[in-house]
Amino acid sequence: MIDVRMEASLDPRLVTPRCPECDKPTKNYKPYCSNHISKMPYVKTLMENYEQEIIYILNLHGSRSAKRLAIDLRLKEPEVLALIKKMAAQGKLKTFLSKRGDLCISCA
Ligand SMILES: [Zn+2]
Numbered sequence: 001m002i003d004v005r006m007e008a009s010l011d012p013r014l015v016t017p018r019c020p021e022c023d024k025p026t027k028n029y030k031p032y033c034s035n036h037i038s039k040m041p042y043v044k045t046l047m048e049n050y051e052q053e054i055i056y057i058l059n060l061h062g063s064r065s066a067k068r069l070a071i072d073l074r075l076k077e078p079e080v081l082a083l084i085k086k087m088a089a090q091g092k093l094k095t096f097l098s099k100r101g102d103l104c105i106s107c108a
Contacts, residue, residue, distance in 0.1 A: 050075075050083055051092070055107065058093065063106035065098065 016025045019033035026032060032039050038047060050073060057072050058064060064072070070080040084105055087093050091108055098104050 047083070051087055054083065054087065054105075055092065058105065058107045063096075063104050066103045066105060069105060 017029055017031060018024065019026055019036055021036040021039060022033060024033045037043055053073060054069065057069065066080055066084060067077060070077045073080060084093065084095065088095050093108050094106050096104050
């Protein structure tokens with residue numbers, strides 16, 4: 001009988017998955033590390049769904065502040081800001097500052 005603990009102590013790769021993007025060990029047996037979690041298929045799908053919802057909201061209401069968008073999507077503002085930054089870099093939407101200095105978003 002093979003002692004699994006002994007084998008694990010000899011080669012941690014046997015029990016700790018490594019991120020295919022950066023080869024760092026992952027936590028909780030996840031397939032990707034926290035820096036590359038967006039590569040996971042379900043996270044990718046979730047992000048795409050949020051992007052579609054943002055476009056839908058902007059088409060429905062015109063421009064929206066990042067704070068308002070976070071409320072609409074029931075997300076925290078930093079999460080919405082990360083999505084906005086990504087989408088703006090892809091040319092999917094535009095950002096501007098309101099007269100009060102709030103970050104606002106509209107369709108590109
Ligand atoms: Zn990684």
